[in-house]
Amino acid sequence: MQHVTTETETAVSPPNRQRLTMSLLVLALVGAFLLSLFIGSVRIPLDEILGILVGVTPERETWATIVLKFRLPKAVTAVLAGSALSVSGLQMQTMFRNPLADPFVLGINSGASLGVALVVLAVGTTGGTLLAGFGFLSDFGIVVAASLGAGLVLLLVLGVARRVETMTLLILGLMFGYATSALVSVLLYFSIAERIQAYIAWTFGSFGGVTWSQMQVMAPTVLLGLAIAWLSAKPLNALLLGETYAQSLGLSVRRARLAVLVSASLMSGAITAFCGPIGFVGIAVPHLCRSLFSTSNHRQLIPATILMGGIVALLADLLAQLPGSQITLPLNAVTALFGAPVVTWVILRQRNLRSSFAG
Amino acid sequence: MSVPILHTENLSIGYPMRKEPPVVVAQNIAVGLQPGELVCLLGPNGAGKSTLMRTLAGMQTPLHGRIRLNQQDLSALTARELARQLSVVLTEPINAGMLTGWELVSLGRHPYTNWSGNLTAVDETAVNQAITAVGATNLAHRHVNTLSDGERQKIMIARALAQEPAIMLLDEPTAFLDLPRRVEIMHILRQLARNAQCAVLLSTHDLDLALRNADKIWLLPKGGRLQVGTPEELVLNGSFEAAFRADGVQFDPHTGSFKMAVQSAGQVDLVGEGLSALWTKRALERVGYAVHDGANGSAMRIQVVAEEGEGRTQWHLVKPQQTTTHRSLADLVHDIQQTSSPQNSA
Numbered sequence: 186m187q188h189v190t191t192e193t194e195t196a197v198s199p200p201n202r203q204r205l206t207m208s209l210l211v212l213a214l215v216g217a218f219l220l221s222l223f224i225g226s227v228r229i230p231l232d233e234i235l236g237i238l239v240g241v242t243p244e245r246e247t248w249a250t251i252v253l254k255f256r257l258p259k260a261v262t263a264v265l266a267g268s269a270l271s272v273s274g275l276q277m278q279t280m281f282r283n284p285l286a287d288p289f290v291l292g293i294n295s296g297a298s299l300g301v302a303l304v305v306l307a308v309g310t311t312g313g314t315l316l317a318g319f320g321f322l323s324d325f326g327i328v329v330a331a332s333l334g335a336g337l338v339l340l341l342v343l344g345v346a347r348r349v350e351t352m353t354l355l356i357l358g359l360m361f362g363y364a365t366s367a368l369v370s371v372l373l374y375f376s377i378a379e380r381i382q383a384y385i386a387w388t389f390g391s392f393g394g395v396t397w398s399q400m401q402v403m404a405p406t407v408l409l410g411l412a413i414a415w416l417s418a419k420p421l422n423a424l425l426l427g428e429t430y431a432q433s434l435g436l437s438v439r440r441a442r443l444a445v446l447v448s449a450s451l452m453s454g455a456i457t458a459f460c461g462p463i464g465f466v467g468i469a470v471p472h473l474c475r476s477l478f479s480t481s482n483h484r485q486l487i488p489a490t491i492l493m494g495g496i497v498a499l500l501a502d503l504l505a506q507l508p509g510s511q512i513t514l515p516l517n518a519v520t521a522l523f524g525a526p527v528v529t530w531v532i533l534r535q536r537n538l539r540s541s542f543a544g
Numbered sequence: 545m546s547v548p549i550l551h552t553e554n555l556s557i558g559y560p561m562r563k564e565p566p567v568v569v570a571q572n573i574a575v576g577l578q579p580g581e582l583v584c585l586l587g588p589n590g591a592g593k594s595t596l597m598r599t600l601a602g603m604q605t606p607l608h609g610r611i612r613l614n615q616q617d618l619s620a621l622t623a624r625e626l627a628r629q630l631s632v633v634l635t636e637p638i639n640a641g642m643l644t645g646w647e648l649v650s651l652g653r654h655p656y657t658n659w660s661g662n663l664t665a666v667d668e669t670a671v672n673q674a675i676t677a678v679g680a681t682n683l684a685h686r687h688v689n690t691l692s693d694g695e696r697q698k699i700m701i702a703r704a705l706a707q708e709p710a711i712m713l714l715d716e717p718t719a720f721l722d723l724p725r726r727v728e729i730m731h732i733l734r735q736l737a738r739n740a741q742c743a744v745l746l747s748t749h750d751l752d753l754a755l756r757n758a759d760k761i762w763l764l765p766k767g768g769r770l771q772v773g774t775p776e777e778l779v780l781n782g783s784f785e786a787a788f789r790a791d792g793v794q795f796d797p798h799t800g801s802f803k804m805a806v807q808s809a810g811q812v813d814l815v816g817e818g819l820s821a822l823w824t825k826r827a828l829e830r831v832g833y834a835v836h837d838g839a840n841g842s843a844m845r846i847q848v849v850a851e852e853g854e855g856r857t858q859w860h861l862v863k864p865q866q867t868t869t870h871r872s873l874a875d876l877v878h879d880i881q882q883t884s885s886p887q888n889s890a
Contacts, residue, residue, distance in 0.1 A: 279639075282639050416659060416660075418660070418661060419654070419657070419659065419660060419661030422651060422661060423651060423654055425638065425639050425640040425643065425651075426636075426638045426639070426640060426651065427636045427637070427638060427639070429603065429634060429636055430632070430634060430636065430638065432603065432623060433601065433603070433627060433630075433631065433632045433634075434627050434651060434652070434654035434655060434707070435622075435623045435624035435625075435626065435627030435628070435654055435655035436623065436654065437623055475642055479642060479687070480642050480643065480644075480647075481639070481640055481641065481642035481643050482642075482643060482647055484660075484661060
């Protein structure tokens, strides 16, 4: 009997190995964050950076400006974006019981990109004089357009979600994505080269464009989404068994689905609006975390994806700057180019993609 | 008679249609479940077993009538209230491969835990007890995707038990399992019903196991009325035969199982005892002979002679003209078929 109790009791709390991994992730996130403040075209000593962060006036005035106005908001944005996309990817994968689901399956990014395309391509083409005010347009107009687009899709999804089954919702999201990208193609076809380039630049994604005043909108939205996501850990665990079982466990499936949709859409919508459509992170990080922790338990997966998402986004941003060179690669190219082999390796090695989504 | 935990009043089950009248699967159902009893729901495919299970579990609304659970109307309960009194094991696939057995069972505490799903000491005890009750302590640590079908089913039953229900409904819990596993699961469910004083209702196609283990049987014939009784009553009054009547299949009330209605190839007497005689009879019936125990004056007679010690059996086939001796059942069957086929006897 003694044997029985010890055996089951260790399973109660997450095993030590998982706690250790979680602590290592925290350290890695802090490390990556500092590294991203440290690396850049201007070399600033690490102790000076730490000094600037706590309010000490540095040796040179410009260093404070560089760290506080450029590197810090960018690093914070990367952490928020990585966490938000990873968590909403996890939610979508569990809710749709589909390993290929990502934060954008509901068409949130399609809505955002249509909004941006309309502003950059259509408005720009009709109002020729707006060219002068393009700086304003790219900074603020794009964010507003993308937010409106994403928000509209969110309302559409929530409206439809009451009436249809979960799988139908997935297909509707896909169809909506196709329709909007078709519209964007039409707009692109009739646009002038500069505008097309401006649009394409947005689709590359970037953590660098978020100012502190924009952060005041983005950060609370993302944090609200994360808070709702944390509340959804218990329902998501029940949903691993499928909706019928979840209901038999006393879960209001409709309410849980609504919470998950709102949370995932708020996060992916906000990030897309401020950083552009950033792919790959949202689909890959949940798989990475499932492998690393070998669990499907969302009470561990949600904190794990928050940390891992932040780390992956910071590293991707660092790589995109190609340290030591003056070139900056498109963020989306980096996330996929460097991330895909890593994730493929992890998944093939552990072969648990199948086991998480079947049986 | 104690008060049933669950009973139905004039229940009709089926599916409402948008424009046409509803599809009624079964009607006038008046049944009850007592604490501590194991009830098997039997019936041919398409008779509505799953519909009845789903309706009783509150997953589907009845067309008519009411279901009362502990004197409360089932439809008046919230999902959470219901989950504390009734748990289910379904045939649906689950996506919980990367959970450990223990974690999967702990999902059964869902209706008791707070918003975060934090398990209290009480919850943990309930999970451990549920795992012990189904004999799955060795599975608690393993990931669900490493479990066999039978082991996973045990864990799913433990999960249902962790809900501490008054009623457990199981939809074909023994499907896909081999015979020893089926017997084991049935045994576990019997124990649960007795020890946890919980009413267990399971649908199954496993007639033999149901007849041997169930306290009561609910028999749902296609398009007919639900009949309730002890297994023995239902066999004796012919309900079984009627419910499963189909072309080419017969319910044999002597054995409590089905047999193919093979065209009779002839009569044969069988003299012998023990296992050898039993399986000789099975072999002969399989090829279509009506077998009579003992010497009954049929044209042919078989004597089964089991030799002690060596474990070898001999069969003497006594025909009108001659007697042959065989050392294997296959030879015997071959010979008897040769003898009685028209070409040879002519």
